[in-house]
Amino acid sequence: MEYRRAQTKGGTYFFTLVTYSRTKIFAHEENIDLLRNAFKNVMSVHPLKIDAFVLLPDHLHCMWTLPVNDGVFSKRWRLIKSHVSQECDAKYKNMPSETRQTKKEQAVWQRRFWEHQIRDDRDFKAHCDYIHYNPVKHGLVKAPGDWQYSTFTRFVKQGLYEYCLGRR
Secondary structure: OOOOOOOOOOOEEEEEEEEHHHOOHHHOHHHHHHHHHHHHHHHHHOOOEEEEEEEEOOEEEEEEEOOOOOOOOHHHHHHHHHHHHHHHHHHOOOOOHHHOOOOHHHHHEOOOOEEEEOOOHHHHHHHHHHHHHHHHHOOOOOOHHHOOOEOHHHHHHOOOOOOOOOOO
């Protein structure tokens, strides 16, 4: 089956990527560093703006805005996923034996990702809220500001959120 994705130059997109078999590889700091390095490497060649981001042990959500002359996000994700997969595969960093497959992309990531093109400011805000509340939804923390692998604190510093938002 061939997937068709809308790729608008300068568009803003929400993404969800999940690890293979929901393996909690990002519960290990060295694998988080691999992901950071993958983003840095890809962004140095294929720029993008990370509007919002959260990394959980077995998946991530983020929102990107692409350059005005570029609408290709699939290539960026392929490069990021490949970089992480190759590094994990080469070193078997914290990879349980049941997740090691013959296809490298299945060793770390599910084969595809989910994307949604952001339509307007209301849609942008709703997806930012979803991203930042995700660790609370999964029971990892009581409030978004308690999760370190998120852009929530950046939003607080920019005055877009109050730090206590979500505390009960």
